[in-house]
Amino acid sequence: MIYNFLLVGIGGQGIITLSKILATAAMSKDLKVIVTYKKGLAQRGGSVGAQVRIGDVYSPLVPKYSANSLLSMDMNETFGYIDYINKNTILMINTKIINDNTFLSKKDKVKKEEIKQLQKSMNDNIVFIDTKLEIKQKDVSKGANIYMLGVLFGMDSRINSFIKKDDIISSIKKNLKKNTELNIELFNKGIQFIQDKQVNSI
């Protein structure tokens, strides 16, 4: 078994935390895990990418067109990883865009439509989530990453075959010492989101 997670976003959106939660959960099941981060000049607010590989893996890098899921906290960052998806990849995109004044060109705002074109070739495995909209009632600026992880877990039943919900919850407890209960609640809400929307999970 091999499962390749790609986690992408902007510095400060909790990509590294997510990678640690997944890695810790996999380790608790005695699974082999390799995590690699996208390299670049240290810059706050710059793009961040993590590759979390679980199972019979040796290489730190995910092969092209071989991501099982792509969790993107920032729509714009998604485009950079498009050569990792295949027709069975689950694509999970946060539509909230931050820091847009650091874009070099402002000609076009990033549009959902451009990614929606993909939908057909991807068996409709795309979920758009506005985390700002979905979790605003809690006024949580952070925690959107955990919410998204919940959505992914709810959407992709393949994950459930090697890591159970409780494994992720205990991993959240191990990795997030602050606001632990709130984050678990957000994880559960993410799972709920998929059930409510009645998106076809696979």
Next chain:
Amino acid sequence: MIKKLLSGNEAVAEGALESGVEVVTGYPGTPSSELIPFLADIVKKENLKVYVEWSVNEKVAFDIATAAAWSGKRVLITMKMAGLNVASDTLINIANKGVNGGMVIYVTDDPGTHAGCTEQDSRFYSLISLAPILDPSNPMDAKNLTKIAFEVSEKIQIPVILRSTTNVSHTMGIVECDSYSSSLNRFEFKKDAQNYTTVLADRVNQRRLLLKKHVEVLELFNKFNLNQLDIKNNFGVIASGVSWTYLQEIINYFGLELSTLKIDSENPWPETKVRKMIQNVNKILVLEEQEPIVETMLKKTMVNTKKVIPVLGKEDGTLSRVGENNLENVADALSKLINKKLEFEEKIQIDINKIKSYKLERALTFCTGCPHRATYYIINEAIKKLGFKQDEIIVTGDIGCTSLGVYKPLETLWTEVTMGASIGLAYGFKIAGATKPVIATLGDSTFFHSGIPPLINAMQYGCDLTVIVLDNLWTSMTGFQPNPNTGLNLFGKPSNIVSISAITKAIGAYTITISPYEIEKSIDIVAKTISKKGLKVIISKEECVLQKVRHGIKNIPYYIDQEKCIKCGACIKNTSCPAIINDNNEYFIDKNICTGCGICAQICPVNAIKREEK
């Protein structure tokens, strides 16, 4: 035995502690920087008797560790590839003189230059110094090879280079860890000028001895079962470093049968195993990153064995001498070897390049509230104030966060090469004929590392030069390491402060300090200082804002008074501060990220930017 999820850098730290390392020195540099803080944390938590420091530069780190190794201690020195260039003088000498306690030099290369460095294959330092080299492929391997490096170094009395690359150093994998060694070596340094001085030493004999040691190192490497050979069929693959993991992934994924040789050490070269491989296969593919070192050695061995067979590698263009390997180019190379197409997944039926082009690139800029943004703005304005255009005044830059002054919108810097080069270059432009003012800029850590000798040089020969030290008290870009200016050691305990202004004054340079957040006043001082004759140093002093925020010092944020704002955009155009948002020509400040530096408020032509009420 406990399983831990560790990066390659962290695994080397674990291996060193399990080996009973007693002295650890280094200078930060991507991708090596995480080793020392990780190790220091363990030392603190476990109360281990290990001396750890961030040294002023790599050569100093090497010299300190040398004395400890000569005194019988086990030592580890860490640096990035560029750092080994700085320390190479000591390395080559110590390889000849030998060590008593085990000495491991951890150096990290960056194929593909993700960290913004020039590509360099540090394995050549093993060939030039004759210090043996070990080349790990993943974090578990890195820990094992660290332990072997210490054993071999101490037994054969030779320094050992442990060379990693970005995809090993920054990859996290499961590492089986043992307990830390508590058996420490006794301090013992006997006077022996015949060995420890170069003038008295029998230098020719030292060289002979060094070559003899190589034979013994190779015997030990074989005992440790390094350079594993596995003959299965006529297709041979020799792989080193992270490329070995790509090979393993592909073999497992596609269920391939291949004869393989894992190169753990390029020097000493496992000649016997390579010969055995040549004798048993008809074709060999070499997988290594950067320069074709393994490939060249293989071809030499082939000539020795008088059996020359086809070699796929970098010289025939199967793989590139530039950039890093990955699963795709390794799979393509293997396809060529076995004449069978290897593809992981089917391409999705979309125009990949078109969709990739949708991505809007983000500009590299200083962090919100960074004092360097203010300093470069001040330099640009001072140049204008003196009646020059920005393109008329040469401003040299240096390594670290300060190098971001090359990007839009400030674009102050003309050059950025190596540590401390800003001052030497600026002086060089003057003597080469630059008649207008020349300005050198560098950070505080860079100043201590390599900025002082060129300043002395400029003083000795006399020249009109302005040097601006952007002093933010920390070595920030590599992760906020303390430096001689910080007043803390890496455990957060107070240390002596070495004053930059005391040094520059002692050299004889006119020295003045500015506060970069006081824009107008500083522009005035900088302009006046540039106009002065002679060697001048301006210290632009303000603590790194990210560190200030960490210490709980956060100024009150600013906001834009919408009634006063004339929507000219001067605030964004001049600063590209990430806290300022232009939403359809309405300007806002994100008060959650604004650090209250006040640069924009001073730039705004209509005073529309104000401090929030408390």
